[in-house]
Amino acid sequence: MTETEPPELPRGIALAWGVAANPQRGPKREMSVEKIVDAAVELADAEGIGAVSMAAVAAKLGFTPMSLYRYVTAKDDLLLLMQEQATGLPPASHLEVDGWRARLLALYEAQIMLYLRHPWMLSLPITGSPITPNSSAWLDAGLAALEETPLTAEERLAVALAMTGHARWCGIVLAGYTEQARGSGLTPDEVSAREAELFDRVITAEEFPALHRAIEDDVFLSAADPFRFGVERTLDGVAAYIAALERGEPRSVATDWVDLEPVELAGDRRLKEAQRAVRDAEKALRVAHKIERQALREARERLAKAKKPA
Structure with missing residues (x-):
C-alpha cells in the first residue's frame, strides 16, 4: 500500500507560513516579502483595495513591477498576505474574561475593530477555510472558548463561524457608513439621518406597511445596536442548547446544506431566460399594484370631496 503524497502548499500560503523558498536573485537587499506586504497594506488603508496593483506597490517602494514578482509571484498571493498581516493575532485580552460567552463576545468586538481599521478586507472574496497562521489563530481562539462546553467539535465550529459571520456583517x-461619511463630509450620525429622510420619501404605508411603521418609530435613528442584539440572541440560543444537553436532552443535528440545483450551476440558457421572464413579470406586477393603490387613493379623495357640503 503506497502512501499518498500531501498536496504542495500554494506559494501564497507557503509565504504566509514562512516555508516558501526565497528568491535566488533580488534587485537589492532592501526588498523583501514583508516590505512588499507592508507597502500594499498602507496603500489599501489609504486608498482602498482598488488602488493596489503590483505596479502601484512597486512604485511606492521605488522598484519595478518585475522586481516584485521575484518575491510575490501573483497578485492573488499578495492579497492573501495582505489579509494575513491585517488580520494579525486575536488579542490576548479575550483570555482575561471568564466564560465561553464573554470570550466569544470579546473576539466578536475585536474582529469588528479589525474591519474598521482595514475595511478593504471586506472586499476580498472568501475562497475557503482559513489556512494562514493568523486566520487559523482566530478560529482556534473561538473553538478554544467553547472547549469546556458539552458541544461537539462540529457544534463548536458552527458557533465560532456564526460569531465570525455576525462580526463580518x-x-x-459600519465600514460602509464610515466610508460614506468620509466621502460626503458628513458624520456617521448625519449619514443615518439623511438615510432616514430618503426612506421617508419613498416608503409608503400602502406598499411597505411594516417598514413604514418602523420608520415612523425612528428605527433608523435609534442608538440601539441591532447587530449586538442579534449576537446576544444567538448566544442565548447556544446557552439554552448547552443547558438542554446538560439536562440530558438529545442533540439537534442539521445536515442539509442550502445549495443550488446542478442545472442552475450549469448555466442553462433557456432556464436563465425563463428566470429573467419571471423577474420581469414580478416587476410588472409590483408596478401594477402601485398604480392600483394610487388610483384607489385618488378615488377615495374624490369621494371625500363629493360628500363635502357645498
Whole structure:
C-alpha cells in the first residue's frame, strides 16, 4: 500500500507560513516579502483595495513591477498576505474574561475593530477555510472558548463561524457608513439621518406597511445596536442548547446544506431566460399594484370631496 503524497502548499500560503523558498536573485537587499506586504497594506488603508496593483506597490517602494514578482509571484498571493498581516493575532485580552460567552463576545468586538481599521478586507472574496497562521489563530481562539462546553467539535465550529459571520456583517455595514461619511463630509450620525429622510420619501404605508411603521418609530435613528442584539440572541440560543444537553436532552443535528440545483450551476440558457421572464413579470406586477393603490387613493379623495357640503 503506497502512501499518498500531501498536496504542495500554494506559494501564497507557503509565504504566509514562512516555508516558501526565497528568491535566488533580488534587485537589492532592501526588498523583501514583508516590505512588499507592508507597502500594499498602507496603500489599501489609504486608498482602498482598488488602488493596489503590483505596479502601484512597486512604485511606492521605488522598484519595478518585475522586481516584485521575484518575491510575490501573483497578485492573488499578495492579497492573501495582505489579509494575513491585517488580520494579525486575536488579542490576548479575550483570555482575561471568564466564560465561553464573554470570550466569544470579546473576539466578536475585536474582529469588528479589525474591519474598521482595514475595511478593504471586506472586499476580498472568501475562497475557503482559513489556512494562514493568523486566520487559523482566530478560529482556534473561538473553538478554544467553547472547549469546556458539552458541544461537539462540529457544534463548536458552527458557533465560532456564526460569531465570525455576525462580526463580518456588522463590519460591512459600519465600514460602509464610515466610508460614506468620509466621502460626503458628513458624520456617521448625519449619514443615518439623511438615510432616514430618503426612506421617508419613498416608503409608503400602502406598499411597505411594516417598514413604514418602523420608520415612523425612528428605527433608523435609534442608538440601539441591532447587530449586538442579534449576537446576544444567538448566544442565548447556544446557552439554552448547552443547558438542554446538560439536562440530558438529545442533540439537534442539521445536515442539509442550502445549495443550488446542478442545472442552475450549469448555466442553462433557456432556464436563465425563463428566470429573467419571471423577474420581469414580478416587476410588472409590483408596478401594477402601485398604480392600483394610487388610483384607489385618488378615488377615495374624490369621494371625500363629493360628500363635502357645498
